[in-house]
Amino acid sequence: MQRESMQYDVVIVGGGPAGLSAAIRLKQLAAAKGAEIGVCVLEKGAEIGAHILSGAVIDPRAIDELIPDWKAQGAPLNVPVAEDRFLFLSESGATRTPNWMLPGCFQNHGNYVISLGNVTRWLGQQAEALGVEIFPGFAAAEVLYNEDGSVKGVATGDLGVSRTGEQTGNYQPGMELHAKYTLFAEGCRGHLGKQLDGEVTPCARTSTRRSTASASRNSGK
Numbered sequence: 001m002q003r004e005s006m007q008y009d010v011v012i013v014g015g016g017p018a019g020l021s022a023a024i025r026l027k028q029l030a031a032a033k034g035a036e037i038g039v040c041v042l043e044k045g046a047e048i049g050a051h052i053l054s055g056a057v058i059d060p061r062a063i064d065e066l067i068p069d070w071k072a073q074g075a076p077l078n079v080p081v082a083e084d085r086f087l088f089l090s091e092s093g094a095t096r097t098p099n100w101m102l103p104g105c106f107q108n109h110g111n112y113v114i115s116l117g118n119v120t121r122w123l124g125q126q127a128e129a130l131g132v133e134i135f136p137g138f139a140a141a142e143v144l145y146n147e148d149g150s151v152k153g154v155a156t157g158d159l160g161v162s163r164t165g166e167q168t169g170n171y172q173p174g175m176e177l178h179a180k181y182t183l184f185a186e187g188c189r190g191h192l193g194k195q196l197d198g199e200v201t202p203c204a205r206t207s208t209r210r211s212t213a214s215a216s217r218n219s220g221k
Ligand SMILES: Cc1cc2nc3c(=O)[nH]c(=O)nc-3n(C[C@H](O)[C@H](O)[C@H](O)COP(=O)(O)OP(=O)(O)OC[C@H]3O[C@@H](n4cnc5c(N)ncnc54)[C@H](O)[C@@H]3O)c2cc1C
Pocket: 013, 014, 015, 016, 017, 018, 019, 042, 043, 044, 045, 049, 051, 052, 053, 055, 056, 057, 058, 059, 116, 138, 139, 140, 141, 185, 186, 187, 188, 190, 191, 192, 212, 213
């Protein structure tokens, strides 16, 4: 069965902090230039934030840069860190390390205790307000390539397939999303990112093993 396709300027795989921040920034940059770009985010969780590990301490530096008025916009960063205690636990008690001995990454003054799930949901709302199209509940299942080996986009998985791989009465083929740029922001161990590591030709490839989010340009456009 023929799959339907949609065309965007940028398709982002993964609606986590990285994917949503990238979507917001792209829309901000386009708006500053008076340009209109189509950006969509695919998120495999049933809703934005559903697959995000929640408890975290966040350094607000990046959010300060991305959305300087985040407080006025109601970002869920409400609990500033008041005190750091670093304890070595034993069977009978705990020994506290003096704070002056702690490295910088354990000094959390100026940071916030947050639910990363809630912050991600809020980023999703900010992205939608800027016109980003978010498709929760859709996992990108396949990377699509142009003939020259560059990334053309992604396809979502087929729906209505039985455990044994047969089409059921609810069968619906996946949708193809084509873009000038496809940004993979699946988090660490994303299965499409792993495929790309081996498959994209060097000239088309701008992703690195170390980056959380990697981008591939469709050189066929
Ligand atoms: C145990 C633990 C504790 C941590 N504590 C802190 C902390 O205190 N402070 C801090 O700043 N950071 C902390 N981190 C790190 C932080 O969680 C990550 O840096 C951050 O979540 C990375 O964001 P991301 O958007 O790159 O990836 P992720 O948060 O992993 O988001 C990826 C998103 O992509 C979606 N996705 C994946 N594959 C697909 C696909 N094929 N199609 C569609 N959607 C897909 C996932 O459902 C998910 O929503 C911690 C991490 C761990 C594991």
